[in-house]
Amino acid sequence: MHDRSHKPQPPEAGEGAGGGNVDRVLFKNLVEMVPLVESLMDRRVNSAYSRRTSLVYTPAPPKKASELESVKLPQSVSAKKRRDPGDVSKKSTPDSNGDNGLVVPLSLSGAENKPKDDVAGLREQVDYLQKKLLEKEEALRSAESLVTEMNAAYATIDELRRLVSDKEALIRSTNSQLHDAKIMLADKQASVEKLEWEVKMSNKKVEDLQGDVSNMGFEISSLMAFFDKISENLSGDSYDDTVPSSYELEAIQSTVSMHPWSNVWPV
Structure with missing residues (x-):
């Protein structure tokens, strides 16, 4: 947290400006921004804010008493009057370490709510991104599951193709054996028919011989x-x-x- 015990001193009025040519409005705005930055840095340290920052303080060179007298309470009051009364959330309190009696505003409502709005917006974005990430992860898991199922289906198809190929080879072999068996059966049938014809011829010869024997017996x-x-x-x-x-x-x-x-x- 920024050390508030060391207050930055206003720059010299005549430094780099030719003695008295400094823009008074800009000077007042710069003086009023210092406590606002300190207040914002103090409030960002709380646990509700996810980030922490630090401010490096560079002390200003010592100022003369005559230069310090130019910055008085009326300037702070006039600057305070120029602000929108609705933006002020807290009243200004005298600085505990102010030697010149300067009144420093602690915080502004708009500036105070802005980090909260930023945090809320960032949280919404983080939630949205987390939701999208979960959706992507779910889609990725679904895709991986689908790929696994497709690989299993392809493996099953390959196995079925292999089995079909084996069955086709077995069918071809069986058909070849059946064709050979048909040829052998045809040969056997031809042999049987030949034997039947020979048997018929033998029977006829036997009948003829029996007739001859009968005739010979009669003779x-x-x-x-x-x-x-x-x-x-x-x-x-x-x-x-x-x-x-x-x-x-x-x-x-x-x-x-x-x-x-x-x-x-x-x-």
Whole structure:
């Protein structure tokens, strides 16, 4: 906090101005601004204000008594009268360390409320920025969650694509095996049909052989009967000079001619 025990002294009236050419209004305004700055610095130290500042005090060179007499109470009073009565929040009190009896105004209502308004405005801005920051963070978290879900979805899609590719490869392999099996089945069917045809042909041959055997049996029985007849006719006991009839001879001849060995038996 600024040390109020060291009051800044007004500049020399004739310094750099050619002795008495100083603007009195500007001089009074400068004198009145010093306690106002001190009051503002004292009030900004409180906990309600988020910032603290310090004022570096540079002491002015000592002044002469004749120069100090030029600054009197009427000047402060006249400057005080020029102010707006509605802006003054507190009455002026004599400075505890004033040697010349100067009356210094402690604070002005407008100047006092201005830092509070600034603090309120800054707080509103901070609250607004914090709200926006929270919204941005929420949007960022939502975006990150969405990105995570999309990555998971992409991973699932890739896995499904891999499974589909494996299934397609398995289907192609199965189709190839099925095609080979169809070819083998066609070959087997052709072999079976060939075997069936061969069986039919064998059955036909068997039937033909059975017919031949039946014919041969009939022929053999006919020959046996013929031989028996001849042997009966040629036997001494029954020899009666009889000759087989022509009907019997024709039957025997036809029977012998039907046999494949007929050329062996001359008729």
